[in-house]
Amino acid sequence: MNPVPAADLDRVTGFAIPDRHVRGRVARLGPVLNEILSAHAYPAPIEKLLAEALTLTALLGSTLKDAEGQMTLQAQTQRGIVSLMVCDYKNGELRGYVQFDAVRLSQLGKNPSLKSLFNGGYLAVTFDQALTKERYQGIVPLEGASISEAAQNYFFQSEQIPTLVRLGMRRSKEDGKIVAGGLFLQHLPEGEVGRERLHVRLDHPEWQHVEALGGTMGADELADPAIALEGLVWRLFNEESEVRMLAGSDLSRGCRCGxxxxxxxxxxxxxxxxxxxxxxxxxxxxxxxxxxxxxxxxxxxxxxxxx
Structure with a gap:
C-alpha cells in the first residue's frame, strides 16, 4: 500500500537551468494564506486577488539575499474599487491586506477583471536591503488581465528582464480552505554595457523554449498540495541536461505589530x-x-x- 503523500504547503524554493540561462522559483501557500485572509471578511474576488498577490510576494521576496531585507508589493489607485493592496515579505514572513469599496464590488459579479477592480493605478515593487541600507523601487502602470500579467509587465518595463509568472489558487469543497501556488521564471541578465537586457530574446532563443514550457503549468498543478514543489520543476524541465535545485525556505504569517x-x-x-x-x-x-x-x-x- 502506497502512503499518502504529505502536503507541500507554505514553502518556496528556487532552481536554475544553467544551459538555458534561467533561474526560477516555485511557491505554495496554505495555512499561512488562510490565516492572513481570516483577519478580514474578504469577499471571494478580493480573497483571490490577495491570495495571488501574496504568492507573488513570496516568489519575489525569497530572491532577497539579505535575510533581514524586506520586499513590498503595492498596487494603488484613486478611482478603482480596490484603492490599495499591500503585501510584504521579510525573512520568510508574509503579510498583506486590501482596501476596497464593498458596495461597488457587489455590482461587478463573481469574476471581476483586474481592470474593473483597479481602473488603472500603478504597481510598485520595493526591495529594502537591511545590511547595506539600500532601497530599490520600481513603479509602473498597473496593466494586464491578472496579477501575474501585471508582474510580467513590471519586469518588462522596469527591469527589462524577460520574465514569466504563473499563479493559481483553488478552494477546498470540504472545508473552504484556499491553496495558492506560483511559478516565477526569469532569464539571467548578462549586464553587457550598452545593451538592453531584452536583447536576450534575439541572442538567446532558448528563453522562448523555457517560456513555452513554463506556460503549460496549470493553476490546478500549482495549487495541488499533493505535488511537491520539486515535482513541479521536474514536470516542466525533466528533459533539460541540468536543473539545479536551490535551498528553499518555509513561509509563515508575520505581522510585525504589537x-x-x-x-x-x-x-x-x-x-x-x-x-x-x-x-x-x-x-x-x-x-x-x-x-x-x-x-x-x-x-x-x-x-x-x-x-
Whole structure:
C-alpha cells in the first residue's frame, strides 16, 4: 500500500537551468494564506486577488539575499474599487491586506477583471536591503488581465528582464480552505554595457523554449498540495541536461505589530499630537490594517523627557 503523500504547503524554493540561462522559483501557500485572509471578511474576488498577490510576494521576496531585507508589493489607485493592496515579505514572513469599496464590488459579479477592480493605478515593487541600507523601487502602470500579467509587465518595463509568472489558487469543497501556488521564471541578465537586457530574446532563443514550457503549468498543478514543489520543476524541465535545485525556505504569517512597537512609533510624535489622538479616557487606539487587531495605548504610559 502506497502512503499518502504529505502536503507541500507554505514553502518556496528556487532552481536554475544553467544551459538555458534561467533561474526560477516555485511557491505554495496554505495555512499561512488562510490565516492572513481570516483577519478580514474578504469577499471571494478580493480573497483571490490577495491570495495571488501574496504568492507573488513570496516568489519575489525569497530572491532577497539579505535575510533581514524586506520586499513590498503595492498596487494603488484613486478611482478603482480596490484603492490599495499591500503585501510584504521579510525573512520568510508574509503579510498583506486590501482596501476596497464593498458596495461597488457587489455590482461587478463573481469574476471581476483586474481592470474593473483597479481602473488603472500603478504597481510598485520595493526591495529594502537591511545590511547595506539600500532601497530599490520600481513603479509602473498597473496593466494586464491578472496579477501575474501585471508582474510580467513590471519586469518588462522596469527591469527589462524577460520574465514569466504563473499563479493559481483553488478552494477546498470540504472545508473552504484556499491553496495558492506560483511559478516565477526569469532569464539571467548578462549586464553587457550598452545593451538592453531584452536583447536576450534575439541572442538567446532558448528563453522562448523555457517560456513555452513554463506556460503549460496549470493553476490546478500549482495549487495541488499533493505535488511537491520539486515535482513541479521536474514536470516542466525533466528533459533539460541540468536543473539545479536551490535551498528553499518555509513561509509563515508575520505581522510585525504589537503593543511595544505601537508605543515606540507613537513616542516619536509630539506630546500635543498624541493628546489629540487620544479619546476621552486618555487612550490612543491604533488599528493594524494587516491583522485587524486594535492596540490601546494610554497617554500615561509615555514617560516625559528628563529635564
Amino acid at each position: 503593543a511595544d512597537y505601537i508605543q515606540q512609533v507613537l513616542a516619536k510624535f509630539p506630546e500635543e499630537e498624541r493628546a489629540a489622538m487620544a479619546d476621552e479616557g486618555g487612550v490612543i487606539k491604533v488599528d493594524c490594517a494587516f491583522c485587524s487587531k486594535q492596540f490601546p495605548v494610554a497617554l500615561a504610559d509615555f514617560v516625559p523627557p528628563a529635564l
